[in-house]
Amino acid sequence: MSATTKGLILTGIVLVGLLVLVDAVYVVSETNQVIITQFGEPIGGAVTSAGLHFKAPFIQKANYFEKRWLEWDGDPNQIPTRDKKYIWVDSYARWRISDPLVFFQRVRDERGAQSRLDDIIDGETRNAIANYDLNEVVRSSNREFELTEEIALIEIPEAIAKINIGRERIAQIILESASKITPQFGVELKDVRIKRINYVDEVQHKVFDRMIAERKRIASKYRSEGDGKSAEIRGQKEKELKRIQSEAYRKAQEIKGKADAEATRIYAQAYSLDPEFYQFMKTLETYRQSLDSETWLLLSSDSEFLKFLRTSEKK
């Protein structure tokens, strides 16, 4: 053998050795776990620790599975609640491949698992929702609503309904029953949560009508409140006006009355000195005022004034 042939053979051996080495080594990432199969048959447990690992080259194969939590997002389901309200329920879940071996044997891959989860979670969701009234599904506690002025005006029956179970507990029920089944195919279900709840269209229209009616009630309440309140103010105004006017009248009359009384007292005091003389004076004054150019005066020559017309004698 020449030196070149030797070199070629050596190179060949090294290459084959490298190839064997490369196939004997596999890398497990932080996000993966691996099942080793030998001619399709699983060998040993799952390899979950990240890093470099060895296997028998060529005859063994590394099958990779996700190690992280995976999401499941269901299609919305149309479900009637116990009080016969049709709603769309859309939930999501978190799951992981807890037993890759079983997982590998039963469902093969994630697609298979997703469709199993669809069946299971959808079914359990249906069961759970159908067992409760709508408000149990929507609400999660019995907290009392803070009332705005407007809502306080009218009564809303739904707001009073008592919640015994609540949304979170219902999701919990779905999770509990679904997670009993999932270990059968190597899946651990961590939580199921209701993502969306919506009315189906026909119900939605009715709900809208109800909402509109509610608002109308509130609006008309406001309007009549406005009327009532303004009438009240006007009434108060009338009352106030009457009070002010009558008080003023009363005061004015009192003042006048007092003055009249005072004047009467003063007159009486003065005139009582000689009532006859007063009468005389007053009469004279009246003559001055009442007799004018239009007056006809028929005087008897007998009168006191004209008595000297006939005689100048002193009587």
Place this chain on the structure above:
Amino acid sequence: MKGDFQPIDFKLPKIKVSVVRAILIGIVAVILLIGSIYQVSPEEIGVILRFGKFVRTADPGLHFKLPLGIERLTKVPVQRQLKLEFGFRTARPGIRSEYRVTPEAAREAIMLTGDLNVVVVEWIVQYKIKDAYNFLFKLRNPEDTFRYMNEAVVRRIVGDNSVDEVITIGRARIANEAKEELQHLCDLYEIGIDVNQLIFQDVNPPDPVKPSFNDVNEAIQEKERKINEAWSEYNQEIPRAAGEAEQMIRAAEGYATERVNRAVGDAALFSSIYREYARAPLVTRKRLYIETLNDVLPKIKKKVIVDEKLKNILPLLNLGEEVKK
């Protein structure tokens, strides 16, 4: 035709083997060096996996790692503030951002309230990746999961509030509760996300119901207006009435003063006249009488003097004619 092939007399340039080796080593060294140097930007953190296994994180700056795929680098923008939108999408961010509502976004926003009404809530959530390790290795598709969590949390809380609370008085409180619960859920899921803010944008009743909600607002305005009008009438009329009342009272007081003063004056006049009269009543009386007649009689144009004894003159006087004139 062997002759056609002339052995080409070609000479390799005489390069020393050591030079070739040096160049090769140099090239390899450069390749290795390029594979080992990496830079982490200020807003990022580098996560290094050695054969898939997490070994360390790298802060911003220049760093080395093992080349040839032995150590791999993933950069995670931990300092960057990230944002998710629900119920709308920013079509073009800018000073005046443009928004649009895709059908999927519309489905995100519509939800049921605790009083079984329907409300449309648009919100955004701002978050940061707090823990790059958890973010990368605990969940697959953390962004999707985070979206689901958002929807579930906001709906759960809205589902425990009345439509009025969601639209008006409870907005801030509900957003805050949602933020707290979302953070709690993030911690539970070990998703490695820190929720900075959850802000409710537009919260509206659904379109078909909107007009009636607006009508309520109008009714409120109307009520206010009616009350204000009534008060303004009140405020117009009452002070005027009060002024008029005051006027009335002052007039009465004026009357009173006048009345008393006149009485006092008249009394004084009478008293003084009387005092003199009392001294010589007869004369004074006569004088007053005559004085008065003196004043009065000249003014009277028609004076008829009738003698007691001439009884028949009266019938002859045509008084009617004279009065008619």
